[in-house]
Amino acid sequence: MPEIIKVRPYTLALVARYVLDDTIKHFPLYMKEFIDARSHPLNRSVERQRAMIEEEPALLPEAIYNVFLAGFAEAVAQSVGFEPPLWVEKPERFLPRPAIMGVSKVTKAYMVAETQGPFRRRNLFCGFVLLRNERWREKDYRTDDKT
Numbered sequence: 001m002p003e004i005i006k007v008r009p010y011t012l013a014l015v016a017r018y019v020l021d022d023t024i025k026h027f028p029l030y031m032k033e034f035i036d037a038r039s040h041p042l043n044r045s046v047e048r049q050r051a052m053i054e055e056e057p058a059l060l061p062e063a064i065y066n067v068f069l070a071g072f073a074e075a076v077a078q079s080v081g082f083e084p085p086l087w088v089e090k091p092e093r094f095l096p097r098p099a100i101m102g103v104s105k106v107t108k109a110y111m112v113a114e115t116q117g118p119f120r121r122r123n124l125f126c127g128f129v130l131l132r133n134e135r136w137r138e139k140d141y142r143t144d145d146k147t
Contacts (some may be wrong), residue, residue, distance in 0.1 A: 010037040014140040019065070019113055027065055031072075038076065044100050049080045056087035067095050067122045072129065074118035088118075094124035100128075124142030 015030045022030075037043060038052055053073040059066050070093035071147040077084035087093070114128040 010034070010043070011052050011055055012073055013055040013057045016069065017059055018019070020058060024060065024062055027060070028093055031068075033073070035130065035132060041130060046082060049076060050082055053077065054084070054085050059092060063092070063095060064099055064124065066092055066125045067099075068126070071119035071122050071124060072131070075108065075116055075129065075131055078118065080089070084118075093122065098123045100125040107125075138141055 012034065015027075015034050018030050019027050034052075038049065041054065043049070053076050057066075057069050060069075062118055070088040070090075073085040074088045100108045101111045108125075111125045111127045115125045116129060119129060
């Protein structure tokens with residue numbers, strides 16, 4: 001397995017482990033930290049991106065989060081250009097009925113319209129999901145001689 005820059009949590013499996021050790025309420029915080037880690041310039045290679053989603057996360061007590069992790073892993077794989085791990089196809093990574101985030105009709109319509117394919121095919125309509133951020137300055141992590 002390639003070395004991964006250890007900005008925790010640096011795999012989706014660790015996100016699930018941290019949530020199980022803590023509380024489901026902190027799932028969004030751990031996902032934000034994971035997005036920070038996968039966005040790090042030294043973690044952007046295909047090998048590192050694959051390693052970050054390869055291990056199957058433990059199942060969480062709420063089905064919607066298990067579905068979200070699978071959708072996220074599939075979206076990452078698609079964005080980088082490789083096949084998603086096999087665990088994303090397991091039945092427990094799909095919802096039997098549509099779950100649409102939001103309260104108002106307008107919000108729900110937005111969520112349905114903006115949800116990416118990997119979440120949509122799992123019946124999870126959560127709107128646009130940010131897969132990476134621009135927190136890290138690329139120039140601080142260049143390994144070539146160009147400055």
